[in-house]
Amino acid sequence: MALTRWIRRNLVVVAGLGTLAYLILPNVVVLVFSFNKPNGRFNYEWQRFSTDAWTDPCGVADMCGSLSLSLKIAVWATIGATVLGTMIAFALARYRFRARPAVNSLIFLPMAMPEVVMAASLATLFLNMGVDFGFWTILIAHIMFCLSFVVTAVKARVMSMDPRLEQAAQDLYASPAQTFLRVTLPIAAPGIAAGALLSFALSFDDFIITNFNAGSTVTFPMFVWGSAQRGTPVQINVIGTAMFAIAVLCVLAGQLAGNRRKRS
Amino acid sequence: MTQQPSTGGDVRLTGISKTYGSFTAVHPLDLHIPAGSFFALLGASGCGKTTTLRMIAGLEDPTSGIVELAGNDVTALPPHKRPVNTVFQSYALFPHLDIYENVAFGLRRRGIKSVKKQVDEMLELVQLGDFARRKPQQLSGGQQQRVAVARALINHPKVLLLDEPLGALDLKLRRQMQLELKRIQTEVGITFVHVTHDQEEAMTMADQVAVMNGGRVEQQGAPAELYENPGTTFVANFLGTSNLIEAEVADTSGGDLVLTTEGGKLALPAARCSAPARTGDTVLVGIRPEKISLTHAEDAGTIPDGRNRITGRIADSSFIGVSTQYVIDTPVCSEFAVYEQNIERDSRLVPGAEVVLHWNPAHTFGLDATQDIDAGTQLDEEAA
Numbered sequence: 317m318a319l320t321r322w323i324r325r326n327l328v329v330v331a332g333l334g335t336l337a338y339l340i341l342p343n344v345v346v347l348v349f350s351f352n353k354p355n356g357r358f359n360y361e362w363q364r365f366s367t368d369a370w371t372d373p374c375g376v377a378d379m380c381g382s383l384s385l386s387l388k389i390a391v392w393a394t395i396g397a398t399v400l401g402t403m404i405a406f407a408l409a410r411y412r413f414r415a416r417p418a419v420n421s422l423i424f425l426p427m428a429m430p431e432v433v434m435a436a437s438l439a440t441l442f443l444n445m446g447v448d449f450g451f452w453t454i455l456i457a458h459i460m461f462c463l464s465f466v467v468t469a470v471k472a473r474v475m476s477m478d479p480r481l482e483q484a485a486q487d488l489y490a491s492p493a494q495t496f497l498r499v500t501l502p503i504a505a506p507g508i509a510a511g512a513l514l515s516f517a518l519s520f521d522d523f524i525i526t527n528f529n530a531g532s533t534v535t536f537p538m539f540v541w542g543s544a545q546r547g548t549p550v551q552i553n554v555i556g557t558a559m560f561a562i563a564v565l566c567v568l569a570g571q572l573a574g575n576r577r578k579r580s
Numbered sequence: 581m582t583q584q585p586s587t588g589g590d591v592r593l594t595g596i597s598k599t600y601g602s603f604t605a606v607h608p609l610d611l612h613i614p615a616g617s618f619f620a621l622l623g624a625s626g627c628g629k630t631t632t633l634r635m636i637a638g639l640e641d642p643t644s645g646i647v648e649l650a651g652n653d654v655t656a657l658p659p660h661k662r663p664v665n666t667v668f669q670s671y672a673l674f675p676h677l678d679i680y681e682n683v684a685f686g687l688r689r690r691g692i693k694s695v696k697k698q699v700d701e702m703l704e705l706v707q708l709g710d711f712a713r714r715k716p717q718q719l720s721g722g723q724q725q726r727v728a729v730a731r732a733l734i735n736h737p738k739v740l741l742l743d744e745p746l747g748a749l750d751l752k753l754r755r756q757m758q759l760e761l762k763r764i765q766t767e768v769g770i771t772f773v774h775v776t777h778d779q780e781e782a783m784t785m786a787d788q789v790a791v792m793n794g795g796r797v798e799q800q801g802a803p804a805e806l807y808e809n810p811g812t813t814f815v816a817n818f819l820g821t822s823n824l825i826e827a828e829v830a831d832t833s834g835g836d837l838v839l840t841t842e843g844g845k846l847a848l849p850a851a852r853c854s855a856p857a858r859t860g861d862t863v864l865v866g867i868r869p870e871k872i873s874l875t876h877a878e879d880a881g882t883i884p885d886g887r888n889r890i891t892g893r894i895a896d897s898s899f900i901g902v903s904t905q906y907v908i909d910t911p912v913c914s915e916f917a918v919y920e921q922n923i924e925r926d927s928r929l930v931p932g933a934e935v936v937l938h939w940n941p942a943h944t945f946g947l948d949a950t951q952d953i954d955a956g957t958q959l960d961e962e963a964a
Binding site: 485503 | 637666676686731
């Protein structure tokens with residue numbers, strides 16, 4: 317009786333903690349198994365504690381190469397998609413032109429279409445054009461599907477911006493270039509940042525589209541997939557845990573900075 | 581862009597108009613705003629007053645006409661090259677900058693390095709010295725309004741443009757800010773051009789008022805002049821309340837026109853009639869409700885000679901403290917408005933009582949009868 321009453325009173329907390337556990341449990345497993353020392357080639361059963369993988373994260377052949385390639389592609393895809401996407405978002409939000417309605421809906425296609433379909437048709441396109449698969453085909457594919465996310469994030473921000481702010485800047489002697497740099501861009505910045513972060517995450521862990529358009533090039537997600545067939549090195553867990561930790565740190569830093577700004 | 585506290589510049593608009601496609605927001609209009617004056621553009625929403633203001637600021641390109649500031653043609657100049665600053669409706673403070681940087685914005689854009697002294701002084705002037713490091717969204721409406729004024733005034737513009745700057749404030753704060761703005765204007769001597777739909781605000785603050793309607797200036801003048809002698813039915817109804825009745829001109833021989841109405845003869849000084857009036861013409865006769873005295877019909881004999889008089893019956897009365905407002909049913913108009921000050925109240929003046937309305941003919945005004953007699957009445961209710 318006492319227990320049911322307690323649960324009823326703390327239902328929100330219980331549900332919250334349950335959801336959090338659901339979200340975080342896989343990450344905990346990855347973390348725990350990054351300290352495992354498996355007997356065979358598969359890291360699926362707990363044997364004993366070891367920091368071997370952490371002290372030698374690049375000990376597996378080709379893994380760090382694929383990791384750095386993935387990072388490189390993610391950085392360039394983020395830059396490309398953010399710059400292009402921001403410009404498209406401004407164009408869509410600010411100007412009336414003939415193809416605007418078409419662009420407005422077509423930009424969502426990459427979000428809506430099944431990834432496999434898009435991946436296969438892209439590969440067909442590259443093949444028919446006689447393009448060699450590799451870094452550039454992956455990058456082009458990544459920029460394409462990241463674009464829609466950047467456009468969506470930035471456009472929402474630009475649309476909600478009071479046009480009088482820019483007029484006020486001009487009225488206060490700011491030239492068009494100064495108005496953009498001093499007022500428009502800083503106000504649109506949160507949207508742009510959100511789009512960029514999304515792009516990085518999407519590009520870094522994309523497997524399907526990359527797999528179709530990579531040729532013999534191997535990115536980190538492809539490496540993980542490939543090695544899962546033959547045996548999973550503990551180092552994969554190390555990289556996974558590290559990525560998770562970095563992401564959490566980024567979020568925490570962002571929230572701290574936001575809080576401090578609010579308080580001052 | 582002078583650095584010294586400039587005396588204001590005058591604004592001259594010549595044949596300026598603005599059309600959007602087939603819609604004409606502003607018909608070609610000429611307007612002269614004298615240097616150093618507090619000038620109000622008054623009208624209901626959609627009358628073209630804000631468009632006119634934005635053409636002075638350069639935020640809107642005129643379809644035709646010339647904008648001159650302090651004698652210089654600025655029609656082709658973009659907004660950032662014009663020596664005017666604007667206080668925007670809902671202020672348009674930069675949300676990503678604090679108060680200090682908002683106020684310093686104009687100075688910095690002109691490449692001035694040491695802004696601290698000026699910014700501090702300006703924040704003192706608007707009593708916001710302690711708020712320099714706050715963000716705009718942390719301030720109240722009135723405080724944001726003062727920041728917007730400071731941000732504009734720090735640049736010592738030749739002309740300060742105010743676009744409904746008090747619209748978002750509650751009544752009490754609005755009254756306070758009206759006085760505050762008037763004080764600042766007197767202190768800095770800059771030409772203020774103030775756009776508002778609030779006729780009371782325009783009359784309290786401005787030296788000169790231009791009443792706009794449908795993209796045209798209906799009448800321009802000092803507030804008292806506009807109120808006492810409106811030139812159109814729109815001005816008569818939009819500025820306060822007027823009783824308008826149709827009358828026929830019977831005699832134009834004396835200094836006063838003699839008019840016949842269904843309720844009797846009325847006198848109207850010829851100089852106060854803005855319509856051409858020949859014998860036999862129809863004109864609209866106007867009288868403000870507070871100029872009229874009410875006398876009970878039994879005492880009609882005590883009314884001095886020479887006053888305009890109309891008889892009627894009280895249809896309704898409402899007591900509102902300083903005055904009592906009566907609606908009188910008369911032969912000329914079934915809803916004649918009369919405001920009586922509550923000095924010596926006649927207890928017989930209740931609904932149903934027969935009364936005589938009488939007033940000094942000098943307060944009568946005459947208007948062209950071809951206009952819409954109700955122009956401006958609904959607009960006023962909407963705006964208020």
